[in-house]
Amino acid sequence: MENHRSNCPVNLMLEVFGDKWSLIIVRDIMFEGKRYFRELLNSEEKIASNILTDRLAMLEREGIISKADDPGHKQKNIYSLTAKGIDLLPIIVEIGGWSIKHKPVNMKKHKHAVDLVRGGKELQNEIRKELIKKHLK
Amino acid sequence: MENHRSNCPVNLMLEVFGDKWSLIIVRDIMFEGKRYFRELLNSEEKIASNILTDRLAMLEREGIISKADDPGHKQKNIYSLTAKGIDLLPIIVEIGGWSIKHKPVNMKKHKHAVDLVRGGKELQNEIRKELIKKHLK
DNA sequence: ATGACTAATTGCAAAATGCAACCACTTTTT
DNA sequence: AAAAAGTGGTTGCATTTTGCAATTAGTCAT
Numbered sequence: 001m002e003n004h005r006s007n008c009p010v011n012l013m014l015e016v017f018g019d020k021w022s023l024i025i026v027r028d029i030m031f032e033g034k035r036y037f038r039e040l041l042n043s044e045e046k047i048a049s050n051i052l053t054d055r056l057a058m059l060e061r062e063g064i065i066s067k068a069d070d071p072g073h074k075q076k077n078i079y080s081l082t083a084k085g086i087d088l089l090p091i092i093v094e095i096g097g098w099s100i101k102h103k104p105v106n107m108k109k110h111k112h113a114v115d116l117v118r119g120g121k122e123l124q125n126e127i128r129k130e131l132i133k134k135h136l137k
Numbered sequence: 138m139e140n141h142r143s144n145c146p147v148n149l150m151l152e153v154f155g156d157k158w159s160l161i162i163v164r165d166i167m168f169e170g171k172r173y174f175r176e177l178l179n180s181e182e183k184i185a186s187n188i189l190t191d192r193l194a195m196l197e198r199e200g201i202i203s204k205a206d207d208p209g210h211k212q213k214n215i216y217s218l219t220a221k222g223i224d225l226l227p228i229i230v231e232i233g234g235w236s237i238k239h240k241p242v243n244m245k246k247h248k249h250a251v252d253l254v255r256g257g258k259e260l261q262n263e264i265r266k267e268l269i270k271k272h273l274k
Numbered sequence: 275a276t277g278a279c280t281a282a283t284t285g286c287a288a289a290a291t292g293c294a295a296c297c298a299c300t301t302t303t304t
Numbered sequence: 305a306a307a308a309a310g311t312g313g314t315t316g317c318a319t320t321t322t323g324c325a326a327t328t329a330g331t332c333a334t
Contacts, residue, residue: 110144283328
């Protein structure tokens, strides 16, 4: 049995994503199509490589992502979302909606986010299906 | 102009809530009806008083909560959610849904969370109205 | 075989967090 | 009126996390 601060839903989520980077990584895999360490390292927010290493291991441990060898490149790892990771989509969409309403979001640069928030549950379900196709199997 | 890591919606939200405590405080104000420093200090997760002081100031600076003198008690401050704070409700509900599905949530102790997730947009709107009544004006 | 690319690792400084004690003031109790 | 309990904090110090730059061992294309 693991040791939790509490078994409140909000707290349990925070124990995994209560930092400045973990959800950024999920965002990049989910919306930017990034699948490799080097790609993730080049996030807009410039994550450091040691933090990226640490968070990828944590997210794998938590069952949010999975890691596999790239077939064509022995040293390359390819990262995928698990079902648990894909289920973060509605949370991220709500976060997007809140930020667009209350924060200085760059609407041109992040038009896809605006579209996703405005697209409602239908668009969200399409994205979800595509993620399942790409990441699960 | 403030200095942001990026103007991505996910990042802007994380710059405020990317820690283990800020959303816990909002949760307690929103769902536990806590309005005073001492009440918030007694969270299930046992936040330290210096962290609470720091986060309350930050949340006020960010316009998520507001602080006012208690009429009947000269030394007491009463904390309220702003509209921006109340707008976090859908995010927290989605977080609740995710945790209930994927994490060892204590369903008995947090039955209200389960109800809220299952209650859909209708119940969520009722709660929203009550929050507006209690916190704004 | 060399030069670029891969996923990290290391070492060190800075910042955030955790913990316990303390504080000045206000309200309640006796 | 004095004592006790409650208020929103502050302070000091140890631990943990993060940020940054340099480095590394293995792999790949030429």
